[in-house]
Amino acid sequence: xxxxxxxxxLPGNPQIWVARLNAEDPIYEFETLEECEAKAAExxxxxPSGRLYKAAPLDATMTY
Numbered sequence: 488x489x490x491x492x493x494x495x496x497l498p499g500n501p502q503i504w505v506a507r508l509n510a511e512d513p514i515y516e517f518e519t520l521e522e523c524e525a526k527a528a529e530x531x532x533x534x535p536s537g538r539l540y541k542a543a544p545l546d547a548t549m550t551y
Contacts, residue, residue, distance in 0.1 A: 489518055489544075489545040490517050490520050490523035490542050490543065490544055491506055491514065491515065491516050491523065491543055492506070492515035492516075492517075492540055492542060492543075493505060493527075493540065493541050493543050494508070494530070494534075494539065494540045494541075495539050495540075498536045498537045499537065501539065504541070504543070515527075515530075516545060517542075520542055523542035524542045527540040527542050528540070
């Protein structure tokens with residue numbers, strides 16, 4: 488199973504999670520949950536907006 492980093496679409500609103508905010512943003516996909524969680528924590532610590540990040544199982548039926 489692969490994992491993907493998701494972020495809040497709007498900072499402070501945990502109802503909508505996205506893999507990227509615009510087409511130029513990279514999508515972070517990992518083979519292990521640990522790698523994905525580490526990248527999510529890194530991105531969250533560098534985001535001045537206060538947006539939350541999380542690791543989630545990659546779902547082949549979803550559009551990212």
